[in-house]
Amino acid sequence: MINLQFFPSREIAFYTVKLFVTRSLAVLVALVLILMTLDLLGESGKILKVEGNGDAELWRYVMLRLPLLAARFLPFSVLLGTLIAFAGLNQHSEVIAMKAAGISAHQILAPLIVASLAIAGLTFVFNETVVVNSARAVTAWSDNDYGPVPADSAISSNVWVRHGGDLVRARYIGGTGARFHAEKLTIYEREGGILARIVEAERAVPEGAGWTLSNVRIYDAEMNLVRRQPQIRALAGVEPEQFTLARTDPDLVDFFTLRERIAQMERAGRPTAEAEPGLWHKISSPLSTLLMPLLAAVAAFGLARSGHVLLRATIGMALGFAYFVADNFSLAMGNVGAYPPIIAAWAPFLLFLLIGETVLIQSEE
Template identity: 55%
Template sequence: MNQLNLFPSRTVAWYMARMFLSRTLAVLFMLVLVLQTLDLLSESGKVLAYPGNGNAEIWRYVGLRTPQIIARFLPFSVLLGTIITLSTLNQNSEIVSLKAAGLSAHQVLAPLIVAALGVAAVSFIFNERIVTRATATLAQWEDVDFGPIPIDRGDRTNVWVRDADDLIRVGQVRGRGDAAVLNDITVYERGNGSLRTLLNVPRAVRDGAGWRGDNATRFDVDSGTSTRLGRVRFAEGVRPDQFALATVNADGMSFMGLSEAIDDLDAAGRPTAALEGGLWHKLSGPLSSILMPLLGAVAAFGIARSGKLFVRAVIGMALGFAYFVADNFALAMGNLGAYPPFLAAWAPFLLFLLIGEAVLIRTEE
């Protein structure tokens, strides 16, 4: 058969893809059922602890938590679905027949990889449309101890903004746009990399391109003296939307929404490395499904009756688990600033892509 044709037989390709998808969905269903039950056992007490909560709130929690579990364990389900599919084909000597017909290892795996690509696309859309909304809502609900979620009127607390070399801390921001009111403001005025003075303003409103406040005082760090200034203008060029930025939850925002939030935070002078890693992981996370057929391919080849099929399946699972560990480790290092955001999100994917290809070529090609 032509070694350059990934699908020499359309019938065989559909047969393998259907088998792979059915087993992946079956594994995912069982995992979600078990994990959701365990999670509900640990969290139901907290949900019911709020006065008035009952069965409706329990089912609401299940509806919000289930999408998170699906998104997290879908790549793992793809790995197990791959191993089960390939082990079954190997045990029934179907892999041997395919290779005897002239198919290479990559041609045997091609239907699974293409099906996994479809799973990755569905996973991305599912994350964007459902998981992010469920995560944001559940986070808000947990913040109020599973009570009524208050209406977000735009109030923010403990907001930090950078203005050139100066840092501005606002205790509370009320309102939006030019109607925003700042309360409990401290401006850390710096020069040559060191703190010079602290400007304290109880309340400030928008005034042209800057902000105006009364009853201000300035503390001089070098002399240790405090001076009353009365009315002052400060933060020229700092926009109201920079003060309206709240703590951004990468898991609770869509790809485009998170990208815009990162741009706003960067303009406000706030660190964005961890969020940039989360942004790239919104792409690399779903695409990890494509790796699973490659990492689990070790279970497809070798003679089943040699007694090593189980060992091969365990090796495939070990490679998949190693990827998940490396992925979480890289994201943690990215959040700490030890890895660049792009590297934290993509390095494990590229590394295990090379490992999977090396193992496959070394052993079968």
């Protein structure tokens, strides 16, 4: 008799979800520890090279990088964890026992899909509250060669703006509204395409129609001399939004801030080709965990005694890798404007959802 319920029994549901979650978590912890060790080995020399840096800075780097590695490799860990769980269930004939009880493949997968949806929701919250802040901090720190960075929760680093024929670089920008400021500002003034002066300021604050620059160092290329002034006025007509919109990296800002900046860029007539796919990808990326049980299900169904468990597990892993490749490729095409933003973010997800469902039906038969 066929069981027409969407879920199997409560005991089976809790049992499969427990296997799924524990295996995925174990794989994630192992991957993050290995990758964090390799990453720290590569960066520790750069960190300790800076005078004043020590063990505390190494631990700070680890704390900043751990959320980034966990968020990046969570879908892959879910894929491997599901493959390990399904391979074990198959080898011990537990899948055969479930199917003999009238439980279909979709009913076996249903609790895992629900658990994956919960993981996707937690991942989205984690990305928007922890990962973006860690990414912004570690990016600003590495851009400064692991030297001291101004303390500001909204800081962005290495921002370039064009002002007429001049180029302006701010090592850091931070604050909002009246507290907006730029640190270590450099103005490359050009005349007829030739560098005429380099103006360096420790701090710049917008006031009125221009900016007030403090602790200024001016190099005159024509006179070949350097002058220092405590304060000057410069950058007339440059708005703070030109700095905030000059570098809009979706990985460094949360969903709602990114959506607001895209609206500002559209009002300013600036291209949004890179930002819009990143906005949609903030939703589709956590939801990729829903695909992993479906893509890995090929390892669960079929006779274990046929000797093809390893082959089916390899096929499931290959499908997961193919999804990650397709997702990165589609996002890259969206960033250059070749794909519409929604297509760039969602097409791989929908494509592999259909592929996974097709493979599941064929495997069950």
